[in-house]
Each structure stands twice: as C-alpha cells, then as structure tokens.
Amino acid sequence: MSKLHWEDFKQGAVAVYGPRLVTREEIVAFAAEFDPQPMHLDEAAAVNTLLGGLGASGWHSCCLLMRMIADGFILNSTSMGSPGIDEVKWLKPLRPGMSIRLRSTVLETRASGKRPEMGLAKFLVEIIDDNDAVLTNLTTTLMFGRRHPGAAA
Amino acid sequence: MKYFDDLRLGDLVMTGQHTFHADEIKAFARRFDPQPFHVDEEAAANSHFGALCASGWHTAAAWMRLLVDHRRAVEEDMRARGEPMAGSGPALGLRDLKWLKPVYVGDAINYKSEITELRMSGSRLTHGLMTILTTGVNQNGAPVISFYSTTFVERRPA
Numbered sequence: 105m106s107k108l109h110w111e112d113f114k115q116g117a118v119a120v121y122g123p124r125l126v127t128r129e130e131i132v133a134f135a136a137e138f139d140p141q142p143m144h145l146d147e148a149a150a151v152n153t154l155l156g157g158l159g160a161s162g163w164h165s166c167c168l169l170m171r172m173i174a175d176g177f178i179l180n181s182t183s184m185g186s187p188g189i190d191e192v193k194w195l196k197p198l199r200p201g202m203s204i205r206l207r208s209t210v211l212e213t214r215a216s217g218k219r220p221e222m223g224l225a226k227f228l229v230e231i232i233d234d235n236d237a238v239l240t241n242l243t244t245t246l247m248f249g250r251r252h253p254g255a256a257a
Numbered sequence: 258m259k260y261f262d263d264l265r266l267g268d269l270v271m272t273g274q275h276t277f278h279a280d281e282i283k284a285f286a287r288r289f290d291p292q293p294f295h296v297d298e299e300a301a302a303n304s305h306f307g308a309l310c311a312s313g314w315h316t317a318a319a320w321m322r323l324l325v326d327h328r329r330a331v332e333e334d335m336r337a338r339g340e341p342m343a344g345s346g347p348a349l350g351l352r353d354l355k356w357l358k359p360v361y362v363g364d365a366i367n368y369k370s371e372i373t374e375l376r377m378s379g380s381r382l383t384h385g386l387m388t389i390l391t392t393g394v395n396q397n398g399a400p401v402i403s404f405y406s407t408t409f410v411e412r413r414p415a
Contacts, residue, residue, distance in 0.1 A: 138318040140325050141346055154381070154409055155347050162348055163318050167289040170314050174291060183292055184305055186313065189354035189404070194347065 108181035110223030110248035113210050121176035121206040126160065126168065128200035134164040159197030165240045166192060169229055172206045182249030184222055190243040198231070198239050205232050211243070220254035222247050258328055260343040260413040261375070261385035270370040270389050273323030277311050279362045285315040310359035316402050317354070320368045320391060343411035349386070354404035358395070366393040366401060373405065384409040 135144030139161035142149030150158040160168075198204070209228045216222040224245050231240040279298075286295030290312035293300035301309040328345075335342055360366060374388035387410045393402040 137322070139321045143346060153344065153346065154384070159347070161321070162350075163314070163321050167314050167318065170312070171289045171291075174289075178292065185292070185294070186356065188313075188356050189351070191350065191352045192354075193350040197347075 108177060108248070109251040110182070110213065110215075110225065111251050112181075113213055113225040113248070115210050115212055117210045119176065119208045121172050121208065123203040123205050124168065124172060125203050126198060126200065128158070131158065131160045131164065131198075131200055134167070135161050139163055155197055157197070157199065159199055162192070162194040162240070165194065165198050165231060166242065168198075168204070169206060169231055169240065169242060173208060173227075173229060176206065176208070178246070184247040184249060186244055186246050188245065190226075190245070192240065192242045194240050196233075196237060196239045202233055202239075204239065206230065207232055215250070216247070221250055223250050224248075258331065258343055258345055258410065260341075261387065261410040262413045264372055264375055264385075264387060264410065266372055266375065268372045270372060271324045271327040272367070272369045273320075273327055274365055274367050275319040275323060276365040277315070277319070277360050277362065279309060282309060282311045282315065282362060285318075286312050290314055306359050308359075308361050310361050311364075313354075313356040313402070316356070316360050316366065316393060317404070319366070320370075320393065320402075323368055324370065343413075345387075345410045346408055348406055348408040351404050351406040354402070356402055358399050358401045360395070360401050364401070365396045367395075368393045374407075378409065381409065382412075384411055386410075 132145055143153040143155040144161045147158045207230045211226040211228055213225045224247055226245045229242045230238045232238055283296050294304040294306045295312045298309045332342055370389045370391040373390045376386050378384045378386050386407055388405055388407045390405050392400055394400050
C-alpha cells in the first residue's frame, strides 16, 4: 500500500481509531516514570484530590493519543514530525479500565512556504470514551512529505 | 507548594536538567511514538532530521518528571520548617507548545518554568489557576521546547 502523502489529507475528513483498553497497570507505570503525583499512582491518595480518584497523567493521555495516531495513519505516511501543539484540554479524567477511541478531524491543510517538499495539516484529535464523552482534545499541526513537491496546492 | 495566594507573577516554579540518551529515546518512542526517526539511527540519518532524535512528547514528559521531583524537594524543606502546604493539580491543559529544534542523542536540556498568569477558578472556590511558561534550552543555548500550562493550586484556607 502506498504511503499517505500531504495531498491525501483533505479538510473536513474524519477518522476514528481504537478502541484501546487502558489498564491500571499502565497508568501507574507511566506515572511512576514521568509524573509520580499521588493522584496518578494510588487510589486512596487520589480520592482526596480534585481528580476524585485514580486517573492517568495528562501527559500519558497525550502519549496514548500519539501512539494511536501513529498506528492509525502516521506510520503509513510521509510524516516529517510536528512543529507543535496549539492546545490540549484535559476535560475529564482517563480512569483505569476505560476503553478509548480517537476521533481525528483535518481542520485545514497548506503547503509549506519555505520547503517545497513539505506540506502541513492541522488536526483536531479527541480522545472519546464508551459514552462518546470527550476526555481530552488536542489541536496540532503535522508535517508531511508531498507527492508533488512545489506543485500548486 | 505554596498556597495560590502567595504566588506572584514571574515566580520561578522549577529549574532542572535532563540529558537524553539513545536507549531511553528509543525505549520511549517504541512505546508511544515509533516513527523511524525516533527508533532507528539509520532511518533517522536518512530522514530530514539527519540523526536520531527524541519524540517531542518525551521532551515534555521529561520536564514533568523534573517538576514533580523539584516540587517534592521544596515540600520536604517546607515540611521540615513546619509550613503548611497547598495541594496542586490536576492541570486543565496547555497551549502554544512549540518543538523548536530536535533533541538529539546526548543533548542536555535545561528547563525552567515561571508563572505568567494567576486567576481565580470559576468552578472551585478553594482553588486558583496558575499558568506557567516552560522553556527548554539545549547545551548550545538553543531553545528546543516551550509551552504554557495551567494547573489548579489550592488557596489558603479562609
């Protein structure tokens, strides 16, 4: 199968990836390594925080999102990385045992002004739970190689 | 940490350094961001990055660990002095995260975070919202990451 190039990402296109079960073990393991706050490590301590119970680090949610879009389409693309993230909102806790899906929407695409071999696509990526509630949303620009470098977009 | 009421704009919330080694760059990327330029030296050499580099999420997560470690050390000192401590977190989100330059094998990133905004929480009378600007600079003085993040911090009990 040929790789997805920048030209293949169309404004308004929506894709859904998952489901992906998130276990207590991986939530605690991520937190122990990168974000060892009690609300991410220990149920009893987490109850007394604003999280109201054990929940994943927001960075863990972002990393799971990254892995799911990688498996979903980035690894099968001409990805050239990302210059950054416009915004992340951690709206609801990601709890142990939740099954999450991603909903990815292409917001806009544009050719790179500086690099004729590259194009950019802005995405809204949402982590959604079993009840279609949005847990996290993230807006980011991804860079892709072009099938036809420098051609009119 | 300090109560929200005792925080001031411009306060330095943390500083810390992390050096990114090849093994951890690849181990992180295999779990969360297995793009060729983050997991394979040869593929990375042939990519536009030119060499193996860390996932941007790794650069961010390494900061989070330094922040938690820094806060823990500060809180141990406060506890030793018998000072009351405010609870903090979770974060509401972040914005304007920029991966300004790749983080290559062996790069030592110096992070710092300072307070840029303090406002009351609309939903939690017991907490305020602290926004910090975090920057990471490599050993050559070049910025590699910056972002704003916003977190709940407990207010001094009335």
